[in-house]
Amino acid sequence: MIKRLSPRSWSLTTKFALTITAVVAGVAFTIGAVIVAQDSRQFYEELGANAVILARSVAVTSAKPVLRNDSWSLFKSLKKMTSGDILGGFKGAQIDTAMILAPNGTILAHMRPAEHPLGQLYKESMDEAGQTLLGRALATRKPVVLAGGNGNIGFLEGVAPIFSDEKFLGVVRVRLSTYEIFQKTLRSALIVLGLTFGMVLLGSLLGVLISRRITRPLTAMTEGLEAVSRGEFSTIAPIPVIDDDELGKLATAFNKMAAEMAEKKMLEEQIAVRDKLVALGRITAGVAHEVNNPLGGLLNCINTLKNHPEDPKIIERYLPLLDKGLHRIKDIVGSLLVELRVEDATEISDPSCLEELKGLIEVEIDGRDVNLIWDNCLADNVCFNGPRVQQIVHNLMKNSVDELPEGGTVSFCSFQDGTSMIFEVNDDGPGIPAEHRNHIFDPFFTTKPNGTGLGLWIVYRLVESMHGVISVESKVGHGTQFRITLPTMELDA
């Protein structure tokens, strides 16, 4: 599970799509954020400018009413400013408050007279910051923009002084709420987020498409390679070559390689079939030759016996020959049958079955001066195909015993090495001459006068049938070692 979550285990399609999505989202978001920030700043600047324009528009007409103490006209000019006529051009600018103050801070007019009655000192309803703002507003002698409030309830204040003949009569303060800007910015931000989300969707879709386009040949190649590793050449569909880009070239190369491998495999199979036929031919020829040899003699014997049915001398002389020849044929056929029988046997045994063999070998040695060392070290819980292993070990031991001179030593040892079982047969006999080493496993190859030449061939066939490995080390005059390595069998199998 953890491995699945790790990015290293993600498929290329996912990685491509995610990367493209991340890039698109990043770009979209950055551009959006910059636009929103700039928009917002521009809105603020415009709002500030509008606040000053409004304040000045009132200030310009206020000098006379202030001098005449005409509070009603002053109020009406504030009122008119807040009506749609003047504000019409400034969409989204909401007048928070507006007032005209005398130089000492007395209210000459206020947009909300109920809260800020005429003739009283203007008191900022807020706090110290408001008082500071009031101080700055009264101190200014030219139109300025002041900022106040905080967050989404902030405002920009346009302040314009009222002059008459260079005498300072008071100030006009017009506050425009920045709430609208805040809302606008929020809306823009939401739109940007929405767009980013849309871009992400589009980007991931694009990413999936592009990565599919890129990884489809790769996936096909992977499947092809997996099939090759399983040895299934026939299932490889040639990878479609769409473009002449790197992937296209790779696909072409892969297709070429797959075709060559398929051809090679086919050739190998053909060779194997030919080899089989050759081997079969050799066996057949061997059987024919081995059987034919005694048959000629036997037929002669039979002819002679036919011609001299009453001659006891002839019978006495030829019957043993007939017997010998027929036994020879029986041995050959018997050996072939033994091999077939054992090849079919699938009895699962433990190492104790090898102890029976020990007895058989002792019988073979019987009377000769040959040392036998028996060292079966396999644990009891190890198991293998009993009849086959018995046949292998028996054949090898018998060969060694046959070859050994008086006073020689033959040893058997078996042990486990990792996941393999090792069976070794050693002797200190004459060894195998170099020119024979390549043929010892050939059928009907023998150096013994009465040998069938099938013993080692059978061993070889049995080891192969159990997916094992047989190796021979031999030094003329020093001895020979056969080593068989078999994979350990799974009990459940």
Add this chain to the structure above:
Amino acid sequence: MKRLLLSLLVITAMTTPALAGHTDADRPIRFGLTAVLVKGNLRFLDQWASYLSRKLGHPVEFVRRRSYREVTDMLDSGSLDFAWICGFPYIQKRQPEFMKLLLVPVYKGKPLYRSLIIVNRDSSYKTFDDLKGKVFAFSDPESNSGFLYPQSVLADKGVTKDSFFRQAFFTFSHAETVEAVAEQVADGGAVDSYIWEYMKTFQPDIVNKTRVIQRSPLFGFPPLVSRLGVDNKIVERMQRTLTGMKDDPEGRKFLAGLKLDAFGEFSPSLFDSISKMAERVRKAQPWMAEKKRLSGFPDK
């Protein structure tokens, strides 16, 4: 020579319209209006003017000015022939006199109205005394109901507007006084009862934000006057036309628009109560005698 000719031409061009104005029978009759009427509704005035023109057989033109002062000055200078002014400017003694009573509107059956002291509906003020130290709105410094009456109330108390109120200002219009009180720019105000009632019908949303805490005695309704120099025939025709309005369906329509019953002939003694009140105020506040010289705002 050329230059002289040119100058002559210019002089002729400049003087011709003036001369024509005096001689041409088609010179429109100019009728001055003030804040006695609710401002706005120019279409109504245009229609009324054309009605009067038709009835008189002579073009009539309404001239609106912000203050009574401007209207009376125009009447004095001859640029107006008739005017609808207030009882207070009417009763003032002038040397020489240049206006005479033409007609008095009949309102709710009588040529009478009063001054109302109004406050904001939501305020706690119950009497005039509650307005001490507050902000007060007067309409016109020459208005009876909008200035003289509250001045008389102050005079009776032995105070002046500046010592009694924290601040006082003029709106030069009864309607705007009502607005100022409704908006709470002023805590209290003095208005014409006719205007207040009129607005109650046509602008209830403003009037409903005010309430009356004091009513004056009845006074003569703001009268229509004529300039003394105007041809008597014209004055008579104007008098006939205006009084005849109540008998004429179209005229009644205009009267209804003004919320008046009729224009009627009444004795100047109708305004004696205003004269007496003015005298009382003048005694208490001697500078009132100098009012004629003032152009809008009394000196502080």
